[in-house]
Amino acid sequence: MRVTERQTPEGLLVAVCDSDILGETFEAEELSLTVTDEFYGGDEVDEETVIESLARADVANIVGTRAVSLAIEEGFIDEANVLDVGETRHAQLLRLY
Template sequence: MIVNERETEEGLLVAVCDADVLGETFESGEISLTVTEEFYGGDEVDERAVVESLARADVANIVGTRAVELAVEEGFVDEANVLEVGSTRHAQLLRLY
């Protein structure tokens, strides 16, 4: 998986995607999701590193079947809030303090 972390005014933004979806566009009805290098590009890491990044995130965007599955398994995202977009999955995380 690929992780990109950046500090924003709202806190730590983490973008996670499966390596095989980077650069792809997925569509479902009126929804179009492009997994750009600019936003999602970063370091290829193992699952432990993804979990550590998501644990620190104030906001996260997660794309890809395995990345979203891991976020659900680890309790960061509720399965009911996962979107199916074309042949992939997408979820967002927002921590409110």
């Protein structure tokens, strides 16, 4: 998986994607999602690093079947809040303090 971390005025933004979908575009009805290198093309990391990044995130965008499944398994995302976009899945995390 790929992880990118950015500091924003709203806190730490983490972008996670499955490595094999980088550069792909997925569509479903009126929704289109492009997994751009500029946003998601961070470092190739293992699952533990993804979990650590998501644990620190104030905001996270997660795309890819594997990445979203990991976020669900680790309790960051509720299955009911996941979007199926074509052949992949997408979820967002927002921590409110």
